[in-house]
Amino acid sequence: MPRASAPRTRASAPTVDVHAHVLLPEIEALVEGRPGLSGARALDARRNGPAALAVSGPMVRERFPRLTDTAVRLAAMDAQGVDVQLVSPSPSHYHYWADEPTAEKVYRLAHEATAAHCAAAPDRLLGLGLVPLQHPRLAVEALDHALAQGLLGVEISSHAPGRELSDPAYEPFWSRAAETGALLFLHPFGCTLDERLDQWYLSNTVGQPTENAVALSHLIFSGVLDRHPGLKVIAAHGGGYLPTHIGRSDHAWSARPDAGAGCAHLPSSYLKRLYFDSLVHDPHVLRELVRVAGADRVLLGSDFPFDMGTEDPVGALRAARLTDSDFHAVRGGNAAALIGKD
Structure with missing residues (x-):
């Protein structure tokens, strides 16, 4: 009788990057000329400002091969020491301005194209x-379609026009995501502070962590996480400002009846029900994230291959000087357990 293999330890788990993107030109071709696109582009330009747009365009063009060519992506992963990427469409593909027929075409094409990109290296790329x-x-049929294509879940922004993630209209979506065990990658695109952040790339440096904090607060304070404890939500950018300032949320929950009316427990306790990527750009902040959320709730993330990411995600993790067990958990053990990739 063959001997059963020993279980893989976290130290021997693959290095898994849960924050990596793919660019899908076919989606932009699909929406070109559709009503609403010009307005969305104008809003994006207004929010970012001309200086940011002048830098972002050439940056994306220079990184286009890594965003679209699987062979180039794999070579870059090898250079970084990354074994597996969880690949999500560029958030520029959300197109939340689109009407229902266009939106359905967008998500179906995104799923098929992302699945095809990952199929070129199924042992290393998950979508x-x-x-x-x-x-x-x-939302439910879009999630089901993604899963039917072999994808592990879906990427969502911090809000949609006129709707927060606490909106009751999303309850069937949360229920289905919990039922299926789908991954939900929370990655903002655009900040509603608008022109206040249109200089010095504040739209990203301040806007993204703000949107993360607002979106997670809606999930916590509205009771979404109480009603759907099985949700697997991964927050990009380390969850933004919320984890390091969660004490203020706890105080409000304890001190004010309006703040504590929607959720059953201290806000900080919900951090241990969420997952966070490690992309915080500061080893001290990463250590604090591990402390407040737990080492089992932090996953390696790089924002591959954009300039606001890191070219050396493992090195950035090592700089936090975690214990050996925590380092390997974040490097890949947690993600391997979450997605079943050994």
Whole structure:
């Protein structure tokens, strides 16, 4: 009788990057000329400002091969020491302005194209799809379509026009995500502070962590995580400002009846029900994230291959000087357990 293999330890788990993107030109070709696109582009330009747009365009063009060519991606992963990437569409593909017929075409094409990209190296690339949050009634079927394509879940933004993640219209989506065990990657795109952040790339440096904090607060304070404890939510950018300032949320929950009316427990306790990527750009902040959320709730993330990411995610993790067991858990053990990739 053959001897059973020993279980893989976290130290021997693959290095898994849960925050990596793919660019899908076919989606942009699909939406070109559709009503609403010009307005969305104008809003994006207004929020970012001309200086940021002048830098972002050439940056994306220079990184286009890594965003679209699987062979180039794999070579870059090898150079970084990354074994597996969880690949999500560029958030620029959300297109939350789109009407229902267009939105359905967008998510179906995104799922098929992302699945095809990952299929070129199925042992190393795992994919996520998209959900048109602007049309809550399409959310469940979009999630089901993503899973049917072999994707592990979907990527969502911090809000949709006129809707927060606490909106009751999303309840069927949360229920289905919990039921299926789908991964939900929370990655903001665009900050509603608008022109206040249109200089010095504040739209990203301040806007992204702000949007993360607001979105997670809606999930916590509204009771979404109480009603759906099985949700697997991964927050990009280390969850933004919320984990390091969660004490203020705890104080409000304890001191004010309006703040504590929607959720059953201290806000800080919900951090241990969420997952966070490690992309915080500061080893001291990463140590604090591990402390407040738990070493089992932090996953390696690079934002591959954009300039606001890191070219050396393992090195950035090592700089936090975690214990050996915590280092290997974040490097890949946690993600391997979460996605079943050994």
